[in-house]
Amino acid sequence: MVALMNDENPDLAALHARSVARLGLTGALARAFSRVPRHRFIPDLVWPDLTGPPLSRSEDPVPWARCVYQDQAVTTQVNDGVPGGPGRVNRPTVSSSQPSVMAAMLQAAEVVPGAHVLEVGTGTGFNSALLSELVGAEGSVTTIEVDPGVAGQAEACLRETGHDVRVVSGDGADGYPNGAPYDALLATCAVVRVPTPWLTQVRPGGRIVLPWKPGAFLPGGMLARLVVDGSGAARGRFVGGTAFMLMRAQRPSGGMHGHDAEPDEVRVVGEDPCRIITEGSSGPQMALTVPAWRYAPLPAVDGVERIWVSATDCSAWARLRGDGRVEQGGPRRLWDEFERAHRVWVDQGRPPFTSYGLTITAGGEQRVWLESE
Known part of the structure; x- marks a missing residue:
């Protein structure tokens, strides 16, 4: 150079x-x-x-x-x-x-x-x-x-x-x-x-x-x-x-919720829960298979990574911590949905997102599929 x-x-x-x-x-x-x-x-x-x-x-x-x-x-x-x-x-x-x-x-x-x-x-x-x-x-x-x-x-x-x-x-x-x-x-x-x-x-x-x-x-x-x-x-x-x-024309409006809410449930899981969302291999899978949510990073506390998850179809939310702590509240148990989706993905052999496809119907319906429709 x-x-x-x-x-x-x-x-x-x-x-x-x-x-x-x-x-x-x-x-x-x-x-x-x-x-x-x-x-x-x-x-x-x-x-x-x-x-x-x-x-x-x-x-x-x-x-x-x-x-x-x-x-x-x-x-x-x-x-x-x-x-x-x-x-x-x-x-x-x-x-x-x-x-x-x-x-x-x-x-x-x-x-x-x-x-x-x-x-x-x-x-x-x-x-x-x-x-x-x-x-x-x-x-x-x-x-x-x-x-x-x-x-x-x-x-x-x-x-x-x-x-x-x-x-x-x-x-x-x-x-x-x-x-x-x-x-x-x-x-x-x-x-x-x-x-x-x-x-x-x-x-x-x-x-x-x-x-x-x-x-x-x-x-x-x-x-x-x-x-x-x-x-x-x-x-x-x-x-x-x-x-x-x-x-x-598709920029989102509206904010997230649950940032300061008291949790309905607190759990400690066996591994860093943030990795399910932030890892390059599993993150896109969660985006494809768990409906109606969004996320944002929160400032780390004592060096511990934190992720804030908010449902877009109801008032459900979850806070994930890198030390294994999970807090969640509202009508959906978002972390439970992530766990189930991640388990299915692992059982399927961890397919990459290039194994998935997308169909758009003439009426505008969108469908994501794995391997074939």
Whole structure:
């Protein structure tokens, strides 16, 4: 990295070439990434640390370039465009996705020359440019962005880099019927409920690739690859894990409950109960198999991890402590539900979440299944 930049002038072309080589891609996808330098789509200000000030390209060109050309998401907007003051934890609201995740999504979508593609969530326009390279002159890319200012900036970048992409400012949940039917739809924002217009605007046999979450505040996010059938339904497996911002139209409202409530029951279990939720292997399973809940970490006490769980369909709650103590109250016994679900998962051989799939019916019903429907 040192050879690729000095104190003031990073070699962006060399950094770009190295970042593409690091992805280990081949064929059309490798060519697309090689032709689209990421730095051409990243604005002057980025937030590598959500608790600190942004990095400025004009003031800190080397750290900015290093941030842009790592294989990580780059936050390009916080708090819907209203940065917080000193000491505030900013909330990321626009980013350039992690390049290796982008590559996985593009592969899953099977974007080929001549394809007609809808992208939901333009962001910086970097992924739109990659799609444009993949579909070529005979295909088309339409991208929709809810934030008009972000859409305008992306459109300018796409124009400057020579990519013919239709940029639409609007709610991505509605899709863009004027360009339908599409061969593929890619969402760069997570959804809890798959919008019905996405199914109706993709042709039978077309692919929908999207980050899906079983709940807004649940562990794990899944990358789903769905294929639309002739009935207007779509189904497919989870092909990997993701961490994307929620679509703005699906941001949750309301808080949690039970924080200071007196428990109806106190138990001591044999192992750290927090691990059932926080571990990368079991956490997504609990999100998939236990309905209607959310969670948040609590400050540790004497070095002991604590998790706060709240039902979303009633007043039930649970507090879990890393030393084995469990407190719960309300009409549901949430910890008991976690224990049962975890036991079933273990008895099934601890299947990874890529063994699960998702079906969306034409009427909008969502079903998660294991191995097969």
